[in-house]
Amino acid sequence: MDKYQLLQRPFIAFDSRLSEALNHKLPQFETPDPIPVSDSTTPPPLSSWMVFRIFDFQEIGVHDEAQYLPDAFSIERHLIDGESNEIFKLHHLNYKTCAQLFIGFAETKPDIAIRHCIVEFLLGKILQLPIDQMHPKTMTINCGAILIELSKLEPNVIPNIIRESVDIIYRKMPSMNVMCFDRFVNWFSHYLSNFRYEWNWQEWNFKSILPSSGLNENTEMHPTIVFMREFIKKLLRLSYYEKIKEVLPEQMVQFLGDAPLSKFKYDNEQLSGYPLAEDLLHALRHKCAPEILLYMVESHQSLGDLSKIDVLLQCIAHLGCKSFTHVFLLFSKYASELKHLASSENAQHAMLNAIYEVWTHNDQLKVVLTEKLVRLGIVHAKYIVSWFFAPAQKKELTKIYVWEIIHITIRFAKSPPTYNADTPSTSAMAKMYIDTGADMERNLRFLLLDIVHRFLKILSFHKQSRRLATKGQEQLMPDYWHGWVMGRLQEFLFTYLLEFRKLRDGLRSIAEKAENCPGFAKVIYTFLSFNDT
Template identity: 35%
Template sequence: MSRRRVHDDDDGYDRAYRKRRRVSENQEIEDRLESLILRVGEKSTSSLESNLEGLASVLEADLATFRTKILRILTDCAIKMPEKCTIYTTLVGLLNAKNYNFGGEFVDYMVRNLKDSLKSCRWDAARYSLRFLADLVNCHVISAGSLMQLLDNMVDAAKEDGVPQVRKDWYVFAVLSTLPWVGRELYEKKEQSLEHLLISIEVFLGKRSKKHHGALRVWALDHPHPQEEYLDCLWAQIRKLRQDNWAEKHIPRPYLAFDSTLSEALQHNLPTILPPPHHDSYVYPMPHAVFRMFDYTDCPEGPLLPGAHSIERFLIEEHLHQIIEMHHLERKDCAAHLLNFPYKMKIPLDYCIVEVIFAELFNMPSPRYLEIMYGSVLIELCKLQPSTMPQVLAQATEILFMRIDTMNVSCFDRFVNWFAYHLSNFQFRWSWEDWDSCLQLDPEHPRPKFIREVLLKCLRLSYHQRIVDMMPPQFEPLIPAKPEPRFKYTMDGAGSLPETTTAHQLVVSIRQKCTPEEVLNVLKDLPNPCPEEDSESRFNPLKIDVFVQTLLNLGSKSFSHSFAALSKFHNVFKVLADSEAAQICILRNMFDLWQNHQQMMVVLIDKMLKTQIIECSAVANWIFSKEMTGEFTKMYLWEILHLTIRKMNKHVTRLARDLEEARENFPRSESDTDESDDGDGGEGGGNSSSRKRDEDASTALVDSMEEKLETAQGVQKTLFLIIFQRFIMILSEHLVRCDTDGKDFNTFWYKWTIGRLQQVFLLHNEQVQKYSSTLETLLFTQDLDPHILEVFHQFTSLRS
């Protein structure tokens, strides 16, 4: 028995070893197959056709063992590497010709993927799945008739009633953006059906509302390039493609080399695929305007830039956008892949890249990625292509500056931020003399304002004397003041103020490291200049004045010093600022001290919001107060407003997330309680009562979290109501005043202000959308001036 046992053990060891070795070998083969599939189409000593043929043979030999793995990899490649769509459809076509059953399984797999993507709102994945299925028609894997039925079903989704227009738009866009790949094949095999499909799309586009378009344009004017709505532009490109008999020059079609092999393969019919019905939780892609900066006259040397309505322009731009999406986290890789664009010899690549990057940067309502990403990629492009890219970028900057008069306010801000960042990376060198004509314009005109705001941003990235030295003498009026504090108690005439003595006492006390209680003791004898019967003025503005000015002046050496001062005397702020009016008084005194240092004001307010010295509503009311009228067209003020709104939004989002997590955990407590009820008495009863207490505690916790969330949402709603109400008031006053005086209302001030209103709607569209019905009922009523109401209607149409 002992011998048999030893023998059995050895046999078991061998079996385990063989199993481990087999698993290891299988893993190696899987990894090799995955590498071969992923890398097909990359640079190689062999031709693409021979690589595809060889890979198809290798995969076909391994189908019996690794069928599921191969299906998954090919499907992932179809969705995650759309720029190699035709390479993978050719590979699937060759596999289908060798193994009809595998072809059928792959089609079923892709159909499931398309359905899942539509249900889970993964719109790009769904569109790439549809494109892949369409291109399989070219490879004789799928029948043209069954694809035509799928496209018809998707266009039928645009005829549904009671659903948002953005849903209809997406389904039409998905079909139109697929046609360049398969249009020629459908034209040859299903001409009547294709024509009927296009007529249905044309009817839909003719009836479609485009109220949103005005809010999404970079420039208000269509000269020299129309800022077309995206579906209108793509439709014009598809019509041009139809006129050219569906012949395009950009899509590689490796399957043409295997036509004789592929045409003999049996085809599969797609099952009936119906778009899932709309659900209120579905979030669809928002519409956008197509950005145009260049045409063929701007790039006279080298290959011609395709026309705005050529399908090649759409295909090139989409491909460049995909490269940015894939490599946006690595600026060097992103720049290198953009410059290695496969068809760079056929197009003026530098111009196409710059136009696409600015299209992303200026995308409304917000860029896809951080603004600094686009700036850093442009810097890398200039380093990698120093002979041409800097000149193209300088030309683009010149074009943007010359057209800045009608630029969207949000895009103006992004242009300022990008240009200042770019200058800081190139030693602040620029041919400023070329722009000196703008010095004769109104200071509120976008051109001089752009230069002033750029210099203010450069000041944040450098120092004042550097800015003075880099500018020609004639630009002196636009150079920002030196960012120094203006401490009122050391300025001329301060000696006549009765509170000056207290301020100087406070300076001595703080330098001697006094406690918060001692600060309050120094301030206690200051009289209150406000009448006590005024309930809004119960606070003492003189105490706040002396304390805020003195403390922030002492902490003026750096941001860190200021933060330390706020932290140490946090209790004093809480005692003095016990109402919104008192908090506004704090902000006024901070402004009086730091009005020449915009960045300091931004970071101080951010810190005071974080430490709850001031509330969000106080910041909003301060921004719209009469004292800030002179600052109203300056960028930093709106930077402060947006950081305030974002702070509020993050707070609400965090509370909602915490509540959701608590609710997910709560059902587990209930199930545990149910199990405990099945036990006997005695010790089990003790456990039951203990679990009951836990359940009660959990319920109380969830109830408490719900209350906190409701309170926070109420505060958020109030904040938006304050902001929009104040916008309406100041804009309405301006319009009435201009009408009374017989003056043109469309002044620079009005353009900046209405643009800022639009910016608040767009930048915070997800949060504002929740309160749109309240806003429509209380503020944006039909009796409001049409110019203001139009901004609200543009916003509501974004997701309608």
């Protein structure tokens, strides 16, 4: 067994003599009490951490040469983790050098499955909880680039190990924390995009997890089903519809959905907005002046204000559907007129609804166009939040693109664009950001607490509606939607950990109002206790 050991044990050579020697009784050893931290110069005691393990001895596949995998809790396994961590900390910014050093480390002990441990270590970095000190996106990108380079350096070994690890994670998807879900989807889709999307798709049998009745409103929220849906949507962002449809097996094409093309409803002459849409399309194609466009919208008498906004935004999104540049130019040209029309919460909701109707099957365009509206000051962050947490959008809260938009709006609220107030071209909205810069932190805190409060409201609404739908038998059926939203709440709190540390009293106040939603209060109090340690 010496060739399987990473720790030198010279006493083994004297094992036969020591076993026959006289045994001595040693005095009882008592650990000293921990020294209290009295000042900032005293280092804190070492804290415990969660050990991430994917592989055990039974789950390693048979390759050209059988390799020994140390036990999950053996000292050898921890030594491999320690060496891998040192290599990663020093060289993670240079993925080529880091991958070469990992391969060199694995070659020092060819009889031990160090490559399995390295893949396990990198995936553990991606999925680490609590979130690593480095930004989770940076961690996902760095570890992903290293895994891709490892696969290129050893194409006959590393891809097989990654396939084993992903299959194990896939089988355990129902128990994955929601905080890890987005990171796993982002990494895995990016990894496959570098290898022509080739995978053992046929082995992913998702039908066994579904009841005999098949998909319904509840089972379509099953973690594995949601993973398949969001993972394939992410693949679409990195490729194109026909390519993904070609590589996926028939049983998975149902998660692909319709082609991500625009849908313009006002080409139907039966709709009341058709005449206005025809006039606006003609004016937009001929690049009419902004004030003329606004006059055309406001002077139309047969439609209400919200319907006019819907027609205008659908026309802009329809004409700009060929590229980001087209629609961005239209938004920028008519930004002042759109701000004038978006004078209320309902008006801004109508704008979001119009854009999402045109791009129903394209989550990427929803994210990009919403971000543009926020940056132009046409739609406010608080109204985007109220839109997504409305009961009508309840299902959307399980989709990744929604949380991308919410995080974008919060980042914008934390760091709005900087302008020169003396520049004549500076817009009124930009000057508003300059004038109210002192209130930025207060507005950010209000936005964060408002989102937490809306979590409570939508969870309470779901609980009441579910009780009515199941006639009081809700405990007999798994509630996957509730699990997703609670996980998103936990993720949201830890993502903005530093900001919420200043909002403890506000969180406690919201949690005290959650008598009918004990799970919500438990997440809040657990988060608060984590911050107090």
